[in-house]
Amino acid sequence: MLKFFAMRLLTTVPVLVLVTFVAFGLVLLIPGDPAVTIAGPDATVEQVAAVRERLGLDRPVVVQYWDWVTGALSGDLGTSLFTSRPVATSIGDGLPVTMALAGTALLISLLIAVPTAILSALRRGTWLDRVATVGSSLGIALPSFWLGLVFVLIFSLGLGWLPATGYVAIEEDPAAWLAHIVLPALTLGIAGAAESTRQLRGSIIGVLQQDYIRTARAKGLRARMVIGKHVMKNASVPLVTVLGLQITALLGGAVLVEQVFGVPGLGQVAINAVTTRDLPVIQGVVLVAVLVAVVCNLLVDLAYGYLNPKVRPR
Amino acid sequence: MTQTLPPAPAPPTETTLLVEDLVVDVLTEHGWATVVDGVSFRVARGETLGIVGESGSGKSVTCLSIAGLMPPRQTRVRATTLRVLEHDLTALSPKQMDDIRGPRIAMIFQEPMTSLNPAFTVGDQIAEVLRRHEGLSRRAARERAIALLDRVGVPSPQRRYRQYPFEFSGGMRQRVMIAIALACRPDVIIADEPTTALDVTVQAQILELLRELQREHGMSVIFITHDLGVVADVCDRVLVMYAGQIVEGAPIVELFEQPGHPYMEGLLAAMPRMDQPAGELASIPGHPPRVGAMPDGCRFHPRCRYAEDRCTGAGSPELVRLGPTHTTRCLRHPELTLRGTP
Numbered sequence A: 001m002l003k004f005f006a007m008r009l010l011t012t013v014p015v016l017v018l019v020t021f022v023a024f025g026l027v028l029l030i031p032g033d034p035a036v037t038i039a040g041p042d043a044t045v046e047q048v049a050a051v052r053e054r055l056g057l058d059r060p061v062v063v064q065y066w067d068w069v070t071g072a073l074s075g076d077l078g079t080s081l082f083t084s085r086p087v088a089t090s091i092g093d094g095l096p097v098t099m100a101l102a103g104t105a106l107l108i109s110l111l112i113a114v115p116t117a118i119l120s121a122l123r124r125g126t127w128l129d130r131v132a133t134v135g136s137s138l139g140i141a142l143p144s145f146w147l148g149l150v151f152v153l154i155f156s157l158g159l160g161w162l163p164a165t166g167y168v169a170i171e172e173d174p175a176a177w178l179a180h181i182v183l184p185a186l187t188l189g190i191a192g193a194a195e196s197t198r199q200l201r202g203s204i205i206g207v208l209q210q211d212y213i214r215t216a217r218a219k220g221l222r223a224r225m226v227i228g229k230h231v232m233k234n235a236s237v238p239l240v241t242v243l244g245l246q247i248t249a250l251l252g253g254a255v256l257v258e259q260v261f262g263v264p265g266l267g268q269v270a271i272n273a274v275t276t277r278d279l280p281v282i283q284g285v286v287l288v289a290v291l292v293a294v295v296c297n298l299l300v301d302l303a304y305g306y307l308n309p310k311v312r313p314r
Numbered sequence B: 001m002t003q004t005l006p007p008a009p010a011p012p013t014e015t016t017l018l019v020e021d022l023v024v025d026v027l028t029e030h031g032w033a034t035v036v037d038g039v040s041f042r043v044a045r046g047e048t049l050g051i052v053g054e055s056g057s058g059k060s061v062t063c064l065s066i067a068g069l070m071p072p073r074q075t076r077v078r079a080t081t082l083r084v085l086e087h088d089l090t091a092l093s094p095k096q097m098d099d100i101r102g103p104r105i106a107m108i109f110q111e112p113m114t115s116l117n118p119a120f121t122v123g124d125q126i127a128e129v130l131r132r133h134e135g136l137s138r139r140a141a142r143e144r145a146i147a148l149l150d151r152v153g154v155p156s157p158q159r160r161y162r163q164y165p166f167e168f169s170g171g172m173r174q175r176v177m178i179a180i181a182l183a184c185r186p187d188v189i190i191a192d193e194p195t196t197a198l199d200v201t202v203q204a205q206i207l208e209l210l211r212e213l214q215r216e217h218g219m220s221v222i223f224i225t226h227d228l229g230v231v232a233d234v235c236d237r238v239l240v241m242y243a244g245q246i247v248e249g250a251p252i253v254e255l256f257e258q259p260g261h262p263y264m265e266g267l268l269a270a271m272p273r274m275d276q277p278a279g280e281l282a283s284i285p286g287h288p289p290r291v292g293a294m295p296d297g298c299r300f301h302p303r304c305r306y307a308e309d310r311c312t313g314a315g316s317p318e319l320v321r322l323g324p325t326h327t328t329r330c331l332r333h334p335e336l337t338l339r340g341t342p
């Protein structure tokens, strides 16, 4: 397993290099003189010159890239053109919030999907199964921002149970953090929950028909063991694939949900940066977002190795 | 009556499994259909009972029903008696049945390639039975599992304990299945075509292993197979099933020398000879009836060369005695002299 981990880690190196190209290359995609574009239509000649100077756009591209990469490696992503704050600081503020949001969303979606899928697979064809099936079709079809607004209407404005917007750091006040994160996380996680339920229900039904499940029952194992151990470890393999895809979608969805609920996460940082053409911030956000996605995919692959002994190298 | 009596000596042939009038219905596209119809038999300690019959005759369903392993919502299982030693299985809840499977009844299945869970080590799959039924610690279960692997003839059991099923050959997997079945020293082992999927030499080794283990532990074995050669090799007594019913039951020698039912005579005639490669029995003309479309009268009559008018009418014939241990479900048995094999 350790060897598998090391191998997999090595294969991410080229991916990481590619990521830096992509993030940095954004500046090259800007048509015309990037300094003019970044400085904006109303900028004076002096302002354009200042931008060019600050970004080092007058130097050869290779040198610019090298500076940027070595800076990034030491945690320096440059400073914002707009606020003059270090990009790393803005990201450092936003990233934990987005991670907390996405993590909680994933947790909630699994807490919904796993029990629902198990019950629905075991009671196939009953009213409970039908309710779950219809529910998951709805969950997949309904747009998350709309769901978010409905949740706010019911739980905040209607029942007054949870705050409608805002965010409190977990280290400040855990209870308040939970109250603030539940609705956004639920909004973000519901589509994933629906998709995971559907996927997992199908794979559980398939695994239940396998000979080795009959063997497990023939051993006199308790139903809890047969399902929890023998069925779930096999049925989780396709779920992990789905989760791997969902994680990326979750990061994208977070941008939207953060807007709806006023959560100061990476999404907010990104939107501000894009609207103000704050190139260093955009580059930093792209780099970090892709890094997070790469790490998540690494975790997914490790989960594969754990679940399916055949894919491990020996 | 305060005096404690000395324990009664066990009868010379203790009954480990008693089945009376087992009826199993399954849900098909056309509704409920009876696939096992009034099966009764007993198995004595240390005895090997064979069950033979063509594909679809209800051999597996009989055994899975006894062990409570038929899918509950698509099957109805009824029986006057289902008894393993002192346990009345008809009165047990599903949870109580979990305690019977393993220490009382264990099963070995036909498909060694798919009967082990691919996601867990072989050792874990043996050890978990011991942990479940005997409450052993992880370590103690591990030691016992390694000893079991050794006993069933898996070489270097310490190393093999940590390997996964895909690293085992078919024969080795079947040995693992036997180790699992044997783990809690069951009173009855049901082996459902345990060697059908294996090649001939491996098959012989597995049969020899089962015979040895049975002698060692004094278990009862129910041995389901298509292969009359195997039956002759391992069984003391045989039940012949046709279309969900037992049509004949006899000790092995009697059955082969003087079959009491035309179906059995047909099976023997279809048996490959010594000088031919072994194969499945298939050469009785015609096909067994389909589930839910049983012929009236004797269920075998459409394929029977001895059938008369009375064989075709009014309900299926009763199982009648030919001798103290020989039964048949044939109306014409007194007048027929059927051919066996010497």
Ligand SMILES: Nc1ncnc2c1ncn2[C@@H]1O[C@H](COP(=O)(O)OP(=O)(O)OP(=O)(O)O)[C@@H](O)[C@H]1O
Pocket: B026, B027, B028, B035, B053, B054, B055, B056, B057, B058, B059, B060, B061, B062, B071, B074, B226, B291
């Ligand atoms: N779960 C089930 N649902 C519906 N029908 C079933 C089910 N299990 C078995 N049957 C039917 O019951 C009949 C008896 O099947 P069974 O498996 O007992 O035959 P068998 O004698 O073991 O045959 P084989 O030699 O092929 O293993 C068959 O017609 C089969 O289609």
Ligand SMILES: [Mg+2]
Pocket: B059, B060, B061, B192
């Ligand atoms: Mg069968």
